[in-house]
Amino acid sequence: MSDAIIKLTLPDGSSREYQKGITGKEVAESISMGLARAALSVTVNGDIIDLDRPINNDGDITINTWDSEDGKYTFWHSSAHLLAEAVQDLYPEAKFGIGPPIESGFYYDIDFGDQSISQDDLTKIEQKFLEKARNKNEFERRDVSKDEALSFYKDRGNEYKVDLIQDLEDGTITFYEQGDFTDLCRGPHIPNTGIVKAIKLTNLAGAYWRGDNDSKQLTRIYGISFPKQKMLEEHLNMLEEAKKRDHRKLGKELGIYMIDKMIGSGLPVWLPNGTRLRRTLESFLRDEQFERGYKEVITPHIGNLELYKTSGHYPYYQDSQYNPIEVDDEEYMLKPMNCPHHHRIYSHELRSYRDLPLRLAEFGTVYRYEQSGELSGLSRVRGFTQDDAHIYCTHDQLKQEIKHTIDLTNHVFDTFGMPVDIRLSFRDDNDEKYGGEIELWERAQQEIREVADEMDLDYTIAPGEASFYGPKIDFIIRDAIGRKWQLGTVQVDYVMPERFDLTYVGSDNEKHRPVIIHRAPFGSMERFTSILIEHFAGNFPVWLSPEQVRVLPISDDQNDYAQKCALQLKDKGIRVEVDGRSEQIGAKIREAETSKVPYMLIVGAKEAEDDTVSVRRHRKGDIGTFNFSDFLSDLTEEIDSKALPEED
Known part of the structure; x- marks a missing residue:
């Protein structure tokens, strides 16, 4: 094979030959123009790179769109730069630390100097962000020497970027520019800012530079962005739903x-x-x-330190482990694995x-x-x-x-x-x-x-x-x-x-x-x-629910029948409680609903006489009166089958 030809393997396992130096965009175009229009970056041999970067070696290649993790990573990385550009316009004295993409969105750590910003300021930053995005500026990559990079940021009084550059090797440093904003960055980025259509700055937090409590505390601005406004609206709706489902709230x-x-x-x-x-x-x-x-x-919950030295968990994961405990001239550890x-x-x-x-x-x-x-x-x-x-x-x-x-x-x-x-x-x-x-x-x-x-x-x-x-x-x-x-x-x-x-x-x-x-x-x-x-959302399927059935006698006269039903349920291994309090039946039902008990059995004089139960299903209400043995049979079948809750 000629040195001028490289072989690239696609995610489906198929391979294609291309001229050495081909770009990711050109590879995407060779597959389909639709894919090329949707492409945000490419991943070659595990490294995410810009679409216009040349590819010179054989390897695996993936075209990254919004629907992929690497695509979102690229999109949110670029959005962090857009956030910094917007802040630079609004707060010219601001100095920038780091601005990475994260699992869901991005953040940027910023030193605002003598100025302070609050949650109320985020709206105007969002507006400036979108204004900058609409310029459709390309993200341009430029190699710079270490001396040039240091000089650039020393001239601007940005000690944070200078600190980062000190750790970098000469010959490995790149700047990215879009519009009037320049940042120290290794990439990758999307083709241009216009791809970003929607933004929400979600939170402000304090962050010590490089996590050092003795260093200056910067302002961390969190955000998330999307290629469509509808996606942002769906995301915000999801966040509202997530709040309702928060396990810390429901767990309590x-x-x-x-x-x-x-x-x-x-x-x-x-x-x-x-x-x-x-x-x-x-x-x-x-x-x-x-x-x-x-x-x-x-x-055991502890083990001899030598065990974890042999496995490599100590000291390899030492920072995430508790200190050894000295016992009889030997050292033990709380078990990390x-x-x-x-x-x-x-x-x-x-x-x-x-x-x-x-x-x-x-x-x-x-x-x-x-x-x-x-x-x-x-x-x-x-x-x-x-x-x-x-x-x-x-x-x-x-x-x-x-x-x-x-x-x-x-x-x-x-x-x-x-x-x-x-x-x-x-x-x-x-x-x-x-x-x-x-x-x-x-x-x-x-x-x-x-x-x-x-x-x-x-x-x-x-x-x-x-x-x-x-x-x-x-x-x-x-x-x-x-x-x-x-x-x-x-x-x-x-x-x-x-x-x-x-x-x-x-x-x-x-x-x-x-x-x-x-x-x-x-x-x-x-x-x-x-x-x-x-x-x-705490509404567990019946087989998993901590309390599967609650029996609710209408009056004290039905307590004995309620206990009889509960005993038969317990004999089948069903988790059941009886609410025998002298409370109105409506109050008992409301409490059972709040506790998310799947089934409520309401028993009054007629049910006790007929050996039946009036059944309520959580979130559905009354579902009818059943012979108790029939209800028990149906319930046992539902539990044994591990049936999932029906969608509302």
Whole structure:
């Protein structure tokens, strides 16, 4: 092949040959003009670059539109520059720190000097932002020397950019310009500012420069932007809906959990309703695991420091772990991960190829040190329980075991009505980030991709997103209002068998290394529960609801019949309460509705005489009077089928 020709591989696996130096825009045009019009940037071999940048080497290429993560990243990166340009016009003395895209939008840290801005000022900044966007200025990239970059910002008195430039290598520094605004930036950016049609500046916050409490506090302006005004309106509606579903609010109202300062920040306490919910989730997964050949284990909450040094979790993740505890001249740590304990379980006896695959599972509590400002309800905590499992298998068994874990994970999210996007997270060319032999990595990545193809999965590939010990499959779920959450993961590990010297005796009577699959559908019971609360807005399906039925006697005369009904429900394992208070029936109904109890059984004199119940369904009202045995049969069937709530 001539040096002037390069081969680019598209996401569908097809390859095309192009002249060396072709741009991403030209590649998009060669596929379709519609794609070219929608293109915001391209990702080549894991790096996102501008559409007009030349491509000189073979590799994988993805054309990034708004519908892709890399496309949004590019769009919001450019929007951060537009925000800075608008601020520069309105506040000429402002000095700019950093302005990155984030998961949902962007921010810019700005030193406003002696001026101060408030939430009320954001509207005029938005208006100036849109004015600048309508100019349709192109984002122009320019290479600059380190001396030129330093001189540029020293002349403007911007000590923040000077500080950043000091850490950069000469020959790697670029400026981007749009209109009258210039910024230190490596890119990428969208073709021109006119693509941005809608903006909402959402919040103001203080941010110390480089996170150093001893440095100056800057003003951080958060925002989000869209290529259409309608998208912004939909986003704002989603935010309003999200407020109603906030698990911190509903968790308190429904008695799911509490955070108590005397116990400790970030250490949730599961209340009775939350404990019922969590145990139901655990039982669901435990039953599935049992049927699929998993063996459950329990490991301690602390471990010898040497265990985590062997695994590499210490000191590699030292900043997120609690300090070691000295005991009897040895050092122990609060458990940051379950996997090292499982590896020691594997190695405590000689294993044969006939013992494999060995599937060890645990609901194991681990502890991580999170900054106090990052703690949030159940979603970001310092102590949490993982639904961890580690599968030890031969190389020949690997593909089949990956299929089993994918099948289980998909089944879990299907049960909760959560659509799944699948991402194959592979290594990039930075060898320093990864352990193990490259040949084993290539084999594992090939096998993961073959599994995805054989299972006809719709997936994307993300170079550079692999764990340090192996490639992985990430499951990104979408909740009821369209938000995405990365939850389940399946990771292939060739590193830990080496670190822990794990072996099995093969059919040739020689010792071999097993392969390890790390697997956790829920990920964290705490975080998954927070998502589940918001997904269902607290209106759980009956099988999951902490309280499934509440019996409401109209008067004290029906208390005995109410208790009789409750006992029959309990005999079937149904979670039921009786509201036997001397209150008006209307008040009892309102309280049950507020508590989001799926079924209310109203029993008066006629129901007690006829052995019937008048049934109310949460959010639906009266659904009729039923013979009690018929209601019990229908309810049991609904619970056993794990039926999802009907949409309103």
